[in-house]
Amino acid sequence: MSDLHGSRVLLGVTGGIAAYKAALLARLLVGAGATVDPVLTRGAGRFVGAATFEGITGRPVRDEVWQDIPGETHVALGRAADVAIVYPATANVIAKLAGGHADDLLTTTLLAATCPLLVAPAMHTEMWEHPATRDNIAVLCRRGVDVVGPAVGRLMGGDLGAGRLVEPDEAFERLVAQLRAARSRADDLAGRRVLVTAGGTHEPLDPVRFLGNRSSGKMGFAIAAAAAARGAKVDLVAAPSALPTPPGVERHDVTTARQMHDAVFALVDVVDVVVKAAAVADFRPADVASSKVKKSDGAPRLELVANPDILADLGARRAEGHPRPFLVGFAAETDDVEDNARAKLTRKNADLLVVNDVGATDAGFGVDTNRVVILGRDGSRTEVELAAKSAVADRVLDEVVGRLPAS
Numbered sequence: 001m002s003d004l005h006g007s008r009v010l011l012g013v014t015g016g017i018a019a020y021k022a023a024l025l026a027r028l029l030v031g032a033g034a035t036v037d038p039v040l041t042r043g044a045g046r047f048v049g050a051a052t053f054e055g056i057t058g059r060p061v062r063d064e065v066w067q068d069i070p071g072e073t074h075v076a077l078g079r080a081a082d083v084a085i086v087y088p089a090t091a092n093v094i095a096k097l098a099g100g101h102a103d104d105l106l107t108t109t110l111l112a113a114t115c116p117l118l119v120a121p122a123m124h125t126e127m128w129e130h131p132a133t134r135d136n137i138a139v140l141c142r143r144g145v146d147v148v149g150p151a152v153g154r155l156m157g158g159d160l161g162a163g164r165l166v167e168p169d170e171a172f173e174r175l176v177a178q179l180r181a182a183r184s185r186a187d188d189l190a191g192r193r194v195l196v197t198a199g200g201t202h203e204p205l206d207p208v209r210f211l212g213n214r215s216s217g218k219m220g221f222a223i224a225a226a227a228a229a230r231g232a233k234v235d236l237v238a239a240p241s242a243l244p245t246p247p248g249v250e251r252h253d254v255t256t257a258r259q260m261h262d263a264v265f266a267l268v269d270v271v272d273v274v275v276k277a278a279a280v281a282d283f284r285p286a287d288v289a290s291s292k293v294k295k296s297d298g299a300p301r302l303e304l305v306a307n308p309d310i311l312a313d314l315g316a317r318r319a320e321g322h323p324r325p326f327l328v329g330f331a332a333e334t335d336d337v338e339d340n341a342r343a344k345l346t347r348k349n350a351d352l353l354v355v356n357d358v359g360a361t362d363a364g365f366g367v368d369t370n371r372v373v374i375l376g377r378d379g380s381r382t383e384v385e386l387a388a389k390s391a392v393a394d395r396v397l398d399e400v401v402g403r404l405p406a407s
């Protein structure tokens with residue numbers, strides 16, 4: 001039986017010459033056993049008739065927010081969908097989705113939907129390459145939208161370039177992959193307890209100053225959110241961060257590396273997995289002034305002492321014969337990235353090490369996207385291309401789940 005059998009697919013069609021290909025995609029989806037809800041924008045309706053989609057899907061075509069007000073069409077359609085795709089997606093609808101607009105049935109429905117969303121752009125090369133479109137696509141990627149294509153090829157009017165809609169079979173395969181991933185992840189961490197550390201520790205110098213680092217906590221918070229969504233009981237040990245606590249997660253706020261060490265070791269016997277996404281200060285000021293250091297006292301001389309290495313201490317505990325917890329470290333590197341990371345994995349006795357090149361501007365500290373390599377103690381190496389931190393979080397957890405002993 002196909003992965004799509006019994007699933008509900010929301011097929012958004014927008015106004016481009018390639019809209020006719022949406023009929024072929026609808027046919028592939030129906031053939032694989034999916035129920036397809038076509039939603040056409042007004043522009044799409046000028047390229048392909050609603051009757052084509054009604055005939056293929058056996059479902060009514062919706063194109064107006066004003067239809068079926070008591071049934072709340074947009075909310076009902078959004079809730080019912082297991083996966084949604086906009087195929088083709090014009091520059092205009094991409095801009096509207098990025099801006100959170102809701103001025104027709106498709107954009108309203110997608111704002112109400114919580115399922116995975118795929119967007120397949122189709123437009124002229126100049127429009128695709130326009131900074132406004134680039135920015136809008138970046139916003140969608142950061143939110144975890146799967147942008148499929150566009151391909152390079154023949155465009156309307158005989159032009160050649162980037163902007164061509166991907167073929168229906170390629171969109172179909174990506175949709176199946178999204179659905180398969182969402183299904184296999186559902187509750188695959190049920191019954192497990194996962195501890196995540198996040199953010200950058202602060203090491204006080206005096207009552208108003210501290211030594212810190214550029215970690216925002218976004219990656220760790222994304223892992224905590226993803227683990228909770230997959231059924232785990234999650235403890236998040238968070239260094240100072242303004243990020244909201246993800247739903248279903250128990251948060252333990254700490255400030256310094258030593259407090260983080262204590263919070264982690266208080267839970268170490270009851271958790272199955274520790275993910276150390278936090279950027280922990282390796283050193284702290286030897287003395288903390290009890291009152292504010294004054295400028296008039298001259299430049300202070302800083303003497304630093306080493307903080308405990310939490311991950312290394314967890315690894316050492318494992319080496320003493322404790323089989324749990326499974327240990328995931330992160331490595332922030334700028335030079336000889338993978339060689340340094342492999343050495344770190346061995347030195348700290350972790351099971352997995354997620355390697356960030358923090359020298360890049362679109363990955364690592366502070367941004368919503370990341371690009372990582374996941375190294376395994378077993379010698380494995382998994383590359384995760386640039387994606388929303390939420391998507392990277394799921395890829396990291398996929399690697400964990402596959403290695404956990406049966407519970």
Ligand code: CTP
Nearest residue numbers: 276278280281282308309310311329330331332
């Ligand atoms: N880590 C830790 N305790 C510390 C320092 C780091 O638990 N005192 C953890 C981090 O949470 C991360 C991993 O160790 O999971 C690697 O952190 P990183 O800063 O890359 O490595 P360091 O050990 O600090 O090594 P270096 O600064 O020399 O690269």
